Amino acid sequence: MYATNYHRASSVADAVRLKGASEDGKYVSGGMTLIPTMKQRLAAPSDLVDLRHVAEMKGITVSGDTIRIGAGTTHAEVATSAELKAACPALCHLASQIGDPHVRHMGTLGGSIANNDPAADYPSAMLALAATIVTDRREIAADDFFTGLFETALEDGEIIVAVSFARPERAGYSKFPNPASRYAMTGVFVAKAAGGVRVAVTGAGSNGVFRHGGMESALAGNFSPDALAGVTTDPSDMLSDIHGSAEYRANLVNVMARRAVAAAGAV
Amino acid sequence: MGAEGIGARVARKEDKRFLTGKGRYTDDMVVPGMKYAVFVRSPHAHAKIRSIDASEAEKMPGVIAVLNGQQLLADGIGNLICGWMIHSKDGSPMKMGAWRPLAHETVRYVGDAVAVVIADSVGEARDAADQVVVDYEELPAVTDAVTALQPGQPQLHPEAAGNLIYDWALGTSEADTDAAIAAAAHVTEMKIVNNRLSPNPMEPRAALGIYDSAEDHYTCYTTSQNPHVARLVMSAFYNVAPENKLRVIAPDVGGGFGSKIYIYPEEIVCLWASRRTGVPVKWTSDRTEAFLTDAHGRDHVSTVKMAFDSDNRITALKVDTIANFGAYMSLFSAAVPTYLYATLLSGQYAIPAIHANVRAVYTNTAPVDAYRGAGRPEATYLLERTIETAARELGVSPAELRRKNFIRSFPYQTPVIMNYDAGDYEASLEAAMKQADWAGFATRKAEAEKRGKKRGIGMSCYIEACGIAPSAAVGSLGAGVGLWESAEVRVNAVGTIEVLTGSHSHGQGHETTFAQLVADRFGVPIDNVSIVHGDTDKVQMGMGTYGSRSGAVGMSAIVKALDKVEAKAKKIAAHLMEADESDVVIENGELKVAGTDRSVPWFQVALSAYTAHNLPAGMEPGLKEGAFYDPSNFTFPAGCYICEVEIDPETGKTEIVQFVAADDFGNIINPMIVEGQVHGGIAQGIGQALLEGVHYDPQSGQLLTASYMDYAMPRADDLPSFQVSHQNTPCPNNPLGIKGCGEAGAIGSPPALMNAITDAIGNNDLTMPATPQKVWAAVHATH
C-alpha cells in the first residue's frame, strides 16, 4: 500500500469538500473492497475520505410503503433489521449471504453499489426493486445507475447517500456462490410490485448486472417457478472463466430464478 | 496408561500460545538494525534476461542495496539442487537443469526471482523493486507436462532434451505384465489425472538472515520443517557458510504440508545479502508470492490397465505416469513420483505383476515437490478409482472385489519393492461399512431421489508408507541423506526433563505427544517435560518432519534414549537402596525395589546423579543420554474410507452427507491428536477432490489462481462431521508399534469422494476438482 492521507468526514457536505480539496482522493466506507485494492497497489488514492461517521448516511427507515436505507448501512445491519425483515425479507437474506461476518460488519450497501462488482449481490436487488439511488446532488433510477463492469452513473465526487424503493408485494433472492470467492457466480433477485415483475441477474452477465426481459414477461402473467421452465438465457451474453462456462452460468440463471421465485413470499 | 501417558487424550500444551496469539514465528523475530527484502520477480513464464537496470531503484529513499544474480554467482553461491538421484531405465542419471537462487540468464516461471531490494522498510523495498527495470526477451512457454514432452515445444533446460528429466520404470518386466494383461478375462483401462495443488500453510514462508562479521558467523531464522537439513544443504551445496558457522532456527512454524521441507532461493539470498550489506535481512512472503513460488503438489497424468482373471482376481497392473516437475527440480522432487508413488501401486491387493513407468517433465510452472502424502495420494487415487470402476464394469460390489483381492498374510512382498509388515484390511473395511450403514444406502438413495437429489456412495481402501525411512535402503535408491532420527534426553538435577529431538513440530503437537512418552516412562507430569526442537545450536542433528515420520522414527529415537536413561537411573537407585539393579522398577514417579516398600523418588535419583556424592563405583555423573534410531522398514498405515454425497443435478453442487474413516495406525499415543490429524487430512483431501486446483494459462503461463478469489480452499461448511475410528495391528518394526497418521486423511479421501460422486451421477468421466460446473456437465452428458 502506498502512503495516503486519512480524513474523517462529519457530514455529506464535509465529505464532498474534503474530497474536492484532495489531489486524487477517494471515499472509503467499509473499505472491504478499496483497502485490499490499495494493498495490492492497484489503487493509490492520495487521500481517503472516511464516510463511516456521517450520521445522515446511516440507518433503515420504513415509512408507509417506502423503504429507505442509508448508504453507510452495513450488510450486517441490513441482514438483521427487524423492520426490513417485515418489509422486504429477501433483502435481509441477500445481505446475510455476503462474504463472512467480518465483511458484513464492515462493508456497506453504498460501497457495494458504488463499486458495482459484476459478482456483487446488491446491484441485482437495486435493479429488481426499481430502487432510486439518492446522491448528494440528485436521484438516479437503478436502471440508469449500473452502466457496466465496475461502472456507474456516479460523477466524480458524487456520494451515494441512500437508496429508496417501494415495498414489493413479493421478492426473492437466490445465489449460487463461486466456490472460491463466495461472491455470486449467479444471483437472481425477483420482485413483484405494483409496476410489474422485475428480474435482475448478477454474477453471470458479461456486462455486469442485467434485467432479464424474457423472465419478466413470463412471470408477469404467472408468478411461479413453472412459468420460467421455457425461458432461455443466451450463453453468448454470459461470463466464462475457470469457475464456470457461459453455458453453465446460463443454466444457473434459470435455476436461481426459479428458486428465487419459489422463495419469494408475500410480504 | 496414566492420565498423561501413552493413549491419553491430553490437551495440547502448545495450543495456549497458538490460540492466544503468542506463538513466535519467523516474521515475529526482530533484531537490531534489521532491514527488509523484497524480490523482483519475473512477470513472464519464460524469457531471457537481456539486462537489469537498478540505477533508479538504488536512488530511492531507504534503499540499502539492489542485488542480482550475477553478483550471487560471483560470490560463489551454488545452484539449488534435488537431493535424490533417479536413474532412467536406460541407466542414465536424471537430467537436472541449473536453478539459480536469482536468475541471471533465463527465467522459467512467473515468479522466478531475478533481483532483491534491501531497504529500511517493506514499503520502501517494494517501491524500489517496482523501479528495477528488467529487459526481457520473451520466449514461448509450456505449462502442462503432456504437451511439454511433444516435439517442437519450448525447451526449458539445455541439460534436459525434450524437457524429459527421467524415464524410469519399476516392478515386473513390461513384457511379463503385458502378457498377463493379454491373457486376462477383463481389463479395466482408465486415464487418471491428479490435479495440481497449492499447499497453503497458514503461515507464509519467511527468512531472516543475520551475518555477524566479528565471528564470521551466520544465523538463519526460517520457516522450515527440517532446519538441520537446511543447514546441511545450504552449507554443502550452496556454499553459504560451513556448517559450524551457520545456525538455522525454525521457531514456531504455522503449517507446512511438505512445502517447508525444501530450501528455497529466499533464505539463501537473505543470508548472502546480510553479508553483502552488513545488516540483518528479513523477507516474508505475501500470499500471492506463496501461490506463485511455494512448491506445488501432485500434477500427474496417468494411464492404467488393471487386468482380472475370470474369478475377478487382479492378475496385472500397468501404469504409465507423466509427472509435471515445474521449472526446476526442488529438493525431494525426484523421489515423489518414483519411490513414494510407484512403490505403493500394489495398494492393499495381491497383484502378481505390476509395471510402472514414470516420466518426469520440466514445464514453465512453479516447482512441484512433496505435498501431504507425496506420491501415495497419487498411487491411491489411481488404484482406488480403477478398482471401483472395475467393480462397476464387472457388475460386482466394490467391497467384494476389494475383499477378494486383499493381501491377507504378512509379511507380504509386493512386486514394487515394498514389504508390508502387518495389517488387517478386512477389519477396517468391515468397520467402515458398518459405521456408514452401507447396507441402508439403497433406502437413503431412494429417499434422496424424492427430494430431487442424486445420492451416491464410494469407498477407498488405502495403504501408504510412513516412517521414512531405512537409511541404507533409501541410500541404495538414490537418497542423498539418511533418514534416521536423533534424540537426547536430559534429566535435570531436580528431575525435570528436556527432550531434544531432530523432529520438527509445525502443527503436529510434538510438545504434547513426546512429553506423554516421557511421562509414561518415568511417571513425571508432562508439565515437567519440555520438548526442544528446531534449532541447530541446541539439537545436534536431525532429519525433520515429513512423511509421517516423527512418531515412527522420531519417537523411536526418544524411546532408545529413554531406555538408556532408565538403565542408568535404575543403577543409581539400586545403589542408593542397596538392591539389585534387576529388581528396580519405576512406578508412579518412584524407583522401587519390586515387592518391597523400599523406594526413592525420581527427583532423588536425578539429584544423586548430579551431586555425585554417592554413585556406583566408576559411574560418570549426570543423567543425559542420546540416541540415533534408524528404522528397519517403512511402516504401513492403511484403512478404509467411505463417503456419501448428494448432488443437486440442477447446479452440480455436491454435498458430502457422510464421511467415515476407519484407520489402522498401529498403537496410538494421543487419540485426540491423531483424530485431529485425520480430520485435517480429510479436509485437504476433500479440498483436492472438490475445490482446489492450480490453473495456469496455457499460452501465457500466467497463474490464474494466485489468490483466494480464484483458488478455492475448503471451508468448514464444505465439510461434514467426520466419523473416525481406529483398528490396530501394531507395527512390528518399531518399539512403540506405531505407524504414523499425518497424511492418511489426504491419501484416502479423494478417491472415496470421486467414487461417490461418479456413483451418484452415473458418469465416470470426471476429473478433480469436481466443481459444480464439471459435475453439472457430467450429469448433463449422461442424459
Ligand SMILES: Cc1cc2nc3c(=O)[nH]c(=O)nc-3n(C[C@H](O)[C@H](O)[C@H](O)COP(=O)(O)OP(=O)(O)OC[C@H]3O[C@@H](n4cnc5c(N)ncnc54)[C@H](O)[C@@H]3O)c2cc1C
Ligand atoms: C472476503 C470478502 C468477501 C466478500 N464477499 C462478497 C459477496 O459475497 N458479495 C458481495 O456482494 N460482496 C462481497 N464482498 C464485497 C463487500 O460487500 C464490500 O463491502 C463492498 O463491495 C464494498 O463496500 P465497502 O463499504 O467496503 O466499500 P469500500 O471498499 O469502502 O469502497 C468501495 C468503492 O466504493 C466507493 N464508495 C464507498 N462508499 C461510497 C458512497 N457512499 N458513495 C460513493 N462512492 C462510495 C469507494 O470510493 C470505493 O471506490 C466481499 C468482500 C470481501 C473482502
